Amino acid sequence: MMKTTLTYFIVLLILPFKGLLHAQSVSLPELLRVPYVSHEEHEERNFFLYLPYGFRSSPERKWPVLMFLHGNGERGNGRDELDWVMVHGPMMEAWVQKRDLPFIIIAPQLPMYGMDTVSYIKNRDPVRIPKRQLTGVPEREAESDMPYEMKGAVPASDFPFVMPPDGWEKVADDLIEMVNTVVSLYHGDPDRVYLTGLSYGANGTWYMASKYPDVWAAINPIVGWGHPDLMPPIAEHHIPVWCIAGGRDPAYALKYYYDGLNKLEELGDPEVLFTVHEDMGHDTWKRVYAGEDLYNWFLSHMRN
Numbered sequence: 001m002m003k004t005t006l007t008y009f010i011v012l013l014i015l016p017f018k019g020l021l022h023a024q025s026v027s028l029p030e031l032l033r034v035p036y037v038s039h040e041e042h043e044e045r046n047f048f049l050y051l052p053y054g055f056r057s058s059p060e061r062k063w064p065v066l067m068f069l070h071g072n073g074e075r076g077n078g079r080d081e082l083d084w085v086m087v088h089g090p091m092m093e094a095w096v097q098k099r100d101l102p103f104i105i106i107a108p109q110l111p112m113y114g115m116d117t118v119s120y121i122k123n124r125d126p127v128r129i130p131k132r133q134l135t136g137v138p139e140r141e142a143e144s145d146m147p148y149e150m151k152g153a154v155p156a157s158d159f160p161f162v163m164p165p166d167g168w169e170k171v172a173d174d175l176i177e178m179v180n181t182v183v184s185l186y187h188g189d190p191d192r193v194y195l196t197g198l199s200y201g202a203n204g205t206w207y208m209a210s211k212y213p214d215v216w217a218a219i220n221p222i223v224g225w226g227h228p229d230l231m232p233p234i235a236e237h238h239i240p241v242w243c244i245a246g247g248r249d250p251a252y253a254l255k256y257y258y259d260g261l262n263k264l265e266e267l268g269d270p271e272v273l274f275t276v277h278e279d280m281g282h283d284t285w286k287r288v289y290a291g292e293d294l295y296n297w298f299l300s301h302m303r304n
Contacts, residue, residue, distance in 0.1 A: 067196070092130060092289070106178050148250065162227040213236065214303075218240040261274050
C-alpha cells in the first residue's frame, strides 16, 4: 500500500452517544472529525471517521475499512459544511440510523470547484441533513417518484466523458492518504479496504480503483458508469466489482454502463456483477445502502 503521512493528525470527538450500552463491555460507536491539509486545496479540511461498536473494547482486532464518496450535491468546504456527507450512504446508515455496520467508515467531502452555483447545491436546505437522535432514529428520506417508463437500454460507446468535470480525481492523493493513515492508526485491515460511491462518487470509485488498484479488496459504484479506459488496472488486479444502476435514471443513462463492464470481463476480471434496479431512478442508492446485501458482499472479500 502506498506509504504517505498526513501533515498532522488530530482527532476531535463529536456528538458522543449517551444511550444504553449496545452490550455489556462492548464500546459504543464514535464519530470523529479528522483534520488534514489538502494537497489540492492547500488548506485545512476535515473528513468524518466512524468507529463501530466494539472498536475500543477490541484493541487487538483488525477492522475492515470502507471509504464512501458522496455525490455532487453534497460538496462543501470540509469544515462547517461537512455534515452534508451524512445525507446518504453508509455513514448515514451507521451513525444516524444506528445500524451495527462492522466497518471503520471514511467519509470525505469534495470541494465545490465552482459548483456552488448549481441550483440543487445553491438552494439546498440544511434541514435535509439527518441528525443522530438520543433515542430512536429519524425517518428516512423517501425515494423519488419516477415519471419515466421502464424501457431497458441498447449499449452505446459514444461516451460524454471519461470523468465528469471537477470530480474526485482532483483529490485522489488526499483520499489515498486518508486510507493509509486510518489503516495505520486505527487498526484497519489492509486486506479488507473497500470503496463505494454514488453518482459523482461512483465515477470517483472507478477512478480510484484504476489509479490505486493494489489498495482495494472490492469496489461498488452506484449510479455511475465507468469508462473502458479505466478498466485495465482493475482487471489486472482482479478487483471484485459490483456495479449498480437505476433503470429509470436520467442522469446516468443505462446504455453507457455496458462497454466498461464488458471490458472488465474481456480483460479477465474474475468477478463483475451488474445489478439494474429497473424500477428505480438516480436515487437507487437509497435502497442499496439501506439493505444488507452490499455490506455482506464486501465482507466476503479480501485483497488478493
